[in-house]
Structure formats: structure tokens, C-alpha cells
Amino acid sequence: MSRRPSVIPGFGLSLGYAAFYASLIVFLPMAVLFAKAFSLTWAEFWKTVLDPQAIASYKLSFGAAFIGASINLVFGFIVAWVLVRYNFFGKKVVDALVDLPFALPTAVAGIALTALYAPQGWIGQYLTPLGIKVAYTPLGVAVALTFIGLPFVVRTVQPVLEELEKEIEEAAASLGASRWNTFRRILFPAVLPALLTGFALAFARAIGEYGSVVFISGNMPFRTEITPLLIVAKLEQYNYAGAAALAVVLLVFSFVLLLLINILQHWSTRRAGG
Numbered sequence: 001m002s003r004r005p006s007v008i009p010g011f012g013l014s015l016g017y018a019a020f021y022a023s024l025i026v027f028l029p030m031a032v033l034f035a036k037a038f039s040l041t042w043a044e045f046w047k048t049v050l051d052p053q054a055i056a057s058y059k060l061s062f063g064a065a066f067i068g069a070s071i072n073l074v075f076g077f078i079v080a081w082v083l084v085r086y087n088f089f090g091k092k093v094v095d096a097l098v099d100l101p102f103a104l105p106t107a108v109a110g111i112a113l114t115a116l117y118a119p120q121g122w123i124g125q126y127l128t129p130l131g132i133k134v135a136y137t138p139l140g141v142a143v144a145l146t147f148i149g150l151p152f153v154v155r156t157v158q159p160v161l162e163e164l165e166k167e168i169e170e171a172a173a174s175l176g177a178s179r180w181n182t183f184r185r186i187l188f189p190a191v192l193p194a195l196l197t198g199f200a201l202a203f204a205r206a207i208g209e210y211g212s213v214v215f216i217s218g219n220m221p222f223r224t225e226i227t228p229l230l231i232v233a234k235l236e237q238y239n240y241a242g243a244a245a246l247a248v249v250l251l252v253f254s255f256v257l258l259l260l261i262n263i264l265q266h267w268s269t270r271r272a273g274g
Contacts, residue, residue, distance in 0.1 A: 144212045214229055
């Protein structure tokens with residue numbers, strides 16, 4: 001049986017280069033991170049990662065990241081839907097602005113959000129009399145993480161919506177299906193894997209976000225201190241093993257999240273196919 005010619009010759013050589021590159025860029029740094037973290041004794045490791053200040057930072061980092069990713073899950077879908085299904089003046093500008101958090105330096109984003117939501121900021125000056133304080137509170141952290149996570153959901157869902165044919169929705173409507181049933185039985189199952197992927201990407205990015213949060217949070221221990229900031233603080237104290245231990249916690253949590261999302265994607269794809 002003749003082998004089909006490949007566009008890129010040399011499977012073994014190509015695989016070797018790919019494995020070497022992945023090892024150099026991804027696996028080797030992670031291996032060094034784990035090695036540095038476990039240079040501590042088990043007692044020292046657990047004391048570091050279960051320190052009350054560290055636990056408070058986990059709660060804020062994971063909680064704010066989950067809130068931001070959940071908000072983007074809803075509004076990112078709406079933005080993608082509008083960009084795909086409607087034509088309006090300035091559509092290309094809006095489409096380009098969605099990618100702004102990708103291109104904008106995170107420190108610039110943090111300064112801009114702080115200027116907006118500070119008590120004397122453009123928006124904060126109207127929220128403060130209502131008793132709503134955004135800057136230097138956990139709410140401000142959630143706002144920053146929502147800002148940086150929006151493009152992940154929009155750009156993941158948008159191509160899927162573009163591939164969906166409107167004729168399917170029209171056929172469902174002609175058969176008497178309501179808009180809600182059409183969305184629940186046809187549209188939602190089709191975009192669910194993409195929504196889960198966008199949620200996972202936004203959540204994973206938010207967990208490790210530093211630059212856009214450090215300005216608006218105020219960095220108060222036990223209140224507005226995120227885990228990446230605590231890692232930086234330990235690095236400034238030359239406590240590299242302690243910083244690596246906290247980083248391992250974030251890394252393991254991200255791996256578990258991605259595994260769960262992949263399982264849900266596989267389940268939803270099989271369910272939609274069935």
C-alpha cells in the first residue's frame with residue numbers, strides 16, 4: 001500500500017522538532033518550577049501554600065476570575081452574536097475594539113480603569129454617592145479581569161456563529177418552534193463547546209493577570225491582594241521557593257480546570273451529535 005505524500009516531509013524529524021520546541025518552551029519551565037517548589041520540605045510547602053494570607057489571595061484571584069469569566073460568557077456571546085448577525089454603522093470599529101485588551105499593555109489598562117473608577121474618576125464620581133466603590137475593592141479586581149477576558153470569549157464563539165446557517169433557524173420557525181426553543185435546541189448546543197473554551201481561556205488568563213489588577217486593587221493584604229502579587233512580593237524577598245510553591249498551586253488549578261472543560265466539551269459534542 002503506497003503512502004500518501006505529505007506536504008511537509010519527514011514525519012520523524014518534524015515530530016522531533018515539535019517535541020523539542022514544546023519541551024523547551026513549555027515543559028522545561030514547568031519542570032523547573034515544580035523542582036524549585038519541592039526544594040522545600042513537605043511541611044514548609046504546605047505552610048507556604050496554606051498560609052492565611054495566601055488563602056485569602058486564592059479566594060480573591062479564583063473568585064474574581066470566575067465572576068469575570070462568567071460575565072464574559074454571557075456578554076461575550078451577545079457581542080459575538082451582534083457582530084455576526086447584524087450590519088450597522090461602525091461595525092468594523094466595534095469589531096476591532098474587541099481586540100483592544102489583547103493589544104493594550106496590561107499596566108496601561110490598569111491605569112485607565114483606575115482613572116475611570118476611582119472615587120474622583122469619570123465613572124467613579126457618579127458611583128460613589130450611590131455607595132458603590134469600585135477602585136481599591138474586590139469589585140475593581142473583577143472589573144479588571146472582565147475587561148481583559150472579553151476577547152477570549154468573543155473570538156472563540158464568533159467563528160462558530162458564522163458557520164451556523166440561518167436556514168436552520170428559519171426551518172425551525174416554519175415548523176412552529178418558538179425563538180426560545182430554537183435557541184435552546186439548535187443554537188445553544190452548537191455554540192456550547194466554543195463557549196466553554198472561551199470561558200476556560202478567559203478564566204485561565206484572569207487567574208494569572210497582574211498588570212491590569214495591581215493598580216485598581218489597592219493591594220491590601222487579606223482584602224484586595226491577588227495571588228500573582230503575593231508571588232511577586234516573595235520574589236522581591238528572594239523567597240524563590242515560596243514563590244514557586246504559590247505558582248504551583250495556580251498551575252495545578254489551571255490544569256484541573258482545563259481538564260474539566262475538555263471533558264465537558266467532549267460530552268457536549270457527543271450529546272449534540274447524538
